[in-house]
């Protein structure tokens with residue numbers, strides 16, 4: 001062995017990151033690079049704080065929901081599936097400008113009259129249960145807290161959200177070799193079928209691997225698009241961490257379709273990146289929102305009387321801090337420990353074992369129209385926050401120029417509220433430079449129940465944002 005080779009091998013043993021070009025001798029698109037040795041990004045496991053309950057609205061609502069069983073909602077039988085009926089439930093935007101607003105909202109939540117849908121520093125969106133409309137109206141009027149009704153009847157919106165495809169589309173679907181369209185929200189089977197179709201159709205650039213299984217045994221499929229150039233950068237994109245945010249997997253699969261179907265004519269910025277997409281991080285929850293409860297958020301693992309951990313509170317950096325709950329019935333239950341959930345754990349293991357050296361991690365959520373960078377766990381900023389702000393603003397500009405939607409840019413904790421255990425913080429802790437959580441449309445008119453006719457416009461404008469990111473990654 002020559003001395004140069006010896007040095008290279010030694011370097012490989014010390015640092016697999018440096019070695020990626022040397023170990024990646026595989027045919028383009030066929031096999032994925034894996035690490036020859038593994039760096040340990042989990043030092044923070046030793047630094048877990050005791051799960052302190054913060055005073056943020058979400059957390060208090062969570063704490064109050066400790067004993068609320070998930071099945072206290074009316075259900076109707078439909079095709080042998082118990083579907084939760086939201087008839088008469090409303091969604092309101094409540095101003096939090098008055099100092100007593102948070103206290104009043106927490107009180108209403110503790111009485112199980114409302115549930116939080118999210119908010120920022122000026123307002124909070126709440127779901128008002130059908131029987132509570134009168135009571136909550138009186139309370140807010142009495143306290144002089146401003147609000148307006150965004151959704152009069154939630155079930156009606158749910159019924160109108162995802163209409164069946166027309167005959168032309170159905171015919172196209174049969175001819176295409178996969179069932180995916182961006183005119184409808186599709187079941188997991190269609191999404192996975194689409195990924196497999198691309199791998200079969202474009203084997204030289206597209207490959208699909210299951211990086212693990214969900215609690216109920218569904219595959220966590222990652223699709224890679226790459227021409228195998230050794231100089232390529234790498235970008236990881238996921239969607240569907242939260243089950244009810246249907247626009248997210250729809251947008252991520254739109255990106256996949258664009259890059260895979262048009263790779264030959266795509267820009268160099270796109271072709272010089274190894275793309276990794278995990279469009280549905282939470283497949284059990286996603287299927288559950290289609291079959292049973294349209295507004296389910298968490299995964300579907302059982303914890304005593306309640307199901308589900310919030311996967312976006314389960315990642316292993318600053319796990320258990322502010323804005324995450326220790327109570328299994330809470331919507332923001334953090335899980336029993338960092339990466340206690342099979343879905344988040346699979347992502348962690350994938351990053352540990354992959355030989356790819358990621359320059360960017362993007363995670364798509366809804367709703368609110370925000371481009372958020374770390375940190376989320378507390379009001380703190382990473383050293384390169386100015387750079388993240390600048391690039392975020394460039395992405396937001398491209399989005400607005402393309403489709404007209406206005407996205408606000410800032411740190412998660414600063415623009416919204418602290419939420420520890422998020423995937424973005426964890427990705428940033430791995431030194432992935434461009435880490436963003438993107439909250440897609442809208443700003444509350446439809447909230448989570450965004451009609452399928454919005455998929456294409458939302459995806460198109462966000463593709464423009466993604467192109468800006470790709471260009472930036474190539475400049476690094």
Ligand SMILES: [Zn+2]
Pocket residue numbers: 241242245312365366
């Ligand atoms: Zn989300």
